Amino acid sequence: MNSNNPQCANLQERVTILLQLLQQEPSLRTQQTSTAVESSLKKAIAPKFEIVFAGAFSAGKSMLINALLERELLYSAEGHATGTECSIEYAEPDRERVVLTFLSEAEIREQVQMLCHKLNLNASGNINQGEILDLLQQGCEAIIAAEGGESKSERAKQAKALSLLLEGYISNRDRIQTIRNATYSMEQFNFSNLAEAAGYARRGNNSSVLKRLQYYCHHPLLEDGNVLVDMPGIDAPVKKDA
Structure with a gap:
């Protein structure tokens, strides 16, 4: 709905008045909720x-x-x-x-564990240890090379995803x-x-x-x-x- 449309002129004010009238009637106030109307009003004003x-x-x-x-x-x-x-x-x-x-870091560790499991790589170490990161990166490189490239198979794509994840963690720790x-x-x-x-x-x-x-x-x-x-x-x- 275009808020510049004449039908939308003072739309917020008009709807607010109606909601106030609703709240003034006890029987309606207890049976009706204005949440949906207020949500729709926000969408109409700033769609x-x-x-x-x-x-x-x-x-x-x-x-x-x-x-x-x-x-x-x-x-x-x-x-x-x-x-x-x-x-x-x-x-x-x-x-x-x-x-x-x-x-x-917890989410990154979870992703590392999951990808290592798929790739049959040992993920028992701490990713904050340089030697562990090096071993995992070497494992990814070996898988990508064996598959003929990073996009040649699902396994290669998973290895590339793990490699990027580890690089990103190091760069943005x-x-x-x-x-x-x-x-x-x-x-x-x-x-x-x-x-x-x-x-x-x-x-x-x-x-x-x-x-x-x-x-x-x-x-x-x-x-x-x-x-x-x-x-x-x-x-x-x-x-x-x-």
């Missing part, structure tokens, strides 16, 4: 329409969104599945920004909390613009340890309240992502 991109692992969802927005925002590469939920909504040119939320999902603004990374922030988030090792990305981007496609949502593949190597 948002989520367009969700879903599909198979490495099917090109991120590439399609980048093409639609004519900007390289999301990570896109053959053989790599986005494990991060990304939403992109409208912002004025001088208000562009990104909010980054990281996986917790100071930003990752033990149990909590740490959230950072673009300014906390000293990024001066959206392009710099997107460049960081697009790197495979960084994207592997990001739980959620919220982009606020200036583009006509988003101006009417459209929100583009990029989801992990329905057959992503990490089961929780799928």
Whole structure:
């Protein structure tokens, strides 16, 4: 519903008056809830329409969104599945920004254990120990080489996912909390613009340890309240992502 439509003039005021009248009638107040009406009012005043991109692992969802927005925002590469939920909504040119939320160390450990189990790699050690990380990385490299490349088989893709996860954990250890999902603004990374922030988030090792990305981007496609949502593949190597 377009809030500029004459029928929507003073819509919030009119609905509020009706809800107040509802609350004044005891028999109606106890039988009716205004939650649904209030929710619909918010959508009418500031409408948002989520367009969700879903599909198979490495099917090109991120590439399609980048093409639609004519900007390289999301990570896109053959053989790599986005494990991060990304939403992109409208912002004025001088208000562009990104909010980054990281996986917790506990979630990363869980993913490492799961991928190691699939790959028959020993994951009994502590990922905070350098020698353990080195052994796991060597195991991933051996699997990828034996499979003929990182995108040649499901096993190779899982090995690449584990390798990126370990690299991301090492690179971003100071930003990752033990149990909590740490959230950072673009300014906390000293990024001066959206392009710099997107460049960081697009790197495979960084994207592997990001739980959620919220982009606020200036583009006509988003101006009417459209929100583009990029989801992990329905057959992503990490089961929780799928």
